[in-house]
Amino acid sequence: MSKAEPLYRLQLIDTEIDKIVKRVREIDAAMRNNPAVNHAKQEHEALQKVHQRAVSDHKMLDLDARSLDEKIKGEEERLYSGKIKQTKELLDVQHELESLKRRRASLDETLLAAMMTVDESRAAEQKCATALRHALKNWEEDNVVMRQEDADLRKRYAALVEQRKSLAGAIPAPDLNAYVAIRNKxxxxxxxxxxxxxxACGVEQSSQMMQQARSGSAIVLCPLCGRILYGA
Ligand SMILES: [Zn+2]
Structure with missing residues (x-):
């Protein structure tokens, strides 16, 4: 067995461990945070606010209409009370009443438009609420799959760590140190x-280097990239 062979096997284990660690982190992030859910939540919150504002706008207009109705009622009572004796005052009240009724008619149109805005904003908000429920459901389904993958990966990781321990224990310290020094970079x-x-880097190796790497009496480094060469 060449000196590089156990290091090569160690490298295979470490590469797989690296992949597992990366994937476990990805899963962890994906289970914590889902962009589709975040997006749907933000949209839904924004549309909820739009709807609440429409409802409160409509309410204010409705209050205006009621107070205008009260005023009209008061002026009409005054007009027909028979208490007004002066013609000028009578005309003034009539004018005021006409003006109030014009305002009231215009307010009716505004109220109708506000009611439509309430209905439209409610429909948009409900549509978005449905989208949010879908996104949450998809996320939960994905999480079930990811939880299983995570459990499998952790099992495999534990097995690899054990394999690595026994393999590394059998490698001479200078070889292992050389490996670790390169792995740090x-x-x-x-x-x-x-x-x-x-x-790794693709540079051609001289026949002498190839021979050394195969015979395996010493560790041979690639002259270009500095990696340990392993010749099967
Ligand atoms: Zn190289």
Missing amino acids: KPLAVAAIRNGACG
Whole structure:
């Protein structure tokens, strides 16, 4: 067995561990936070506010209409009470009444438009609430799948850590240190030789280097990328 072979096997384990750690982090982030749900929530909150504002606008207009009705009623009572003796005062009250009734008619149109805004904003808000429920349901379904994947990955991770421990324990310390030093700089520390070239950077290796890597009496580094070369 060449000196590089156990390091190559260690590299395979470490690469798989790296992948698992990355995926577990991705799953964790995806289970905590879902962009589709966030988006639907924001939209729904915004539309809720629009609807609440429409309802309160309509309410204010309705109060205006009631107070105008009261005023009209008061003026009419005054007009027909028989208490007004002066012609000028009578005309003034008539004018005031006409003016109030014009305002009231115009307010009716505004009220109708406000009622339509209330209905439209309620429909938009409900549509968005449905979209939000869908997004939450999809997320929950995804989470069930991801929880299972996460559990599987953690099991595999534990097994790999065990394998790594026994493998690393059998590697001479200087070799292991060389491996760790390269791994600190780049995730792939050991490159398999493929078609006479370094499998990582692609630089061609001399026949002497290939021979050394295969015979395995010493660790051979790729002259270009500095990785440990492994010749199967
Ligand atoms: Zn290389």
